[in-house]
Amino acid sequence: MESILLLIFGIGFIAFGIRHNKKIHEDEGFGSNGSIIFDFIAIWINKLPYWFTKTIYLLIGLGCLIGSYFTYF
Secondary structure (H helix, E strand, O other): OHHHHHHHHHHHHHHHHHHOOHHHHHHOOOOOOOOHHHHHHHHHHHHOOHHHHHHHHHHHHHHHHHHHHHHHO
């Protein structure tokens, strides 16, 4: 079960990392929807440079895919 969740998260983070561009980075944020956690994440993501955020998304996705592979076998 863990390998399936890691696989889904891995594919999701890689897809989000690929689609992440400068315009999305400037517009990124979850708005004020009342969630303290999402607002905190949005503040820190907006402070990071575009290339660093894109790299982090891709590395998290790759890590999840590798973790999925190792937990499956």
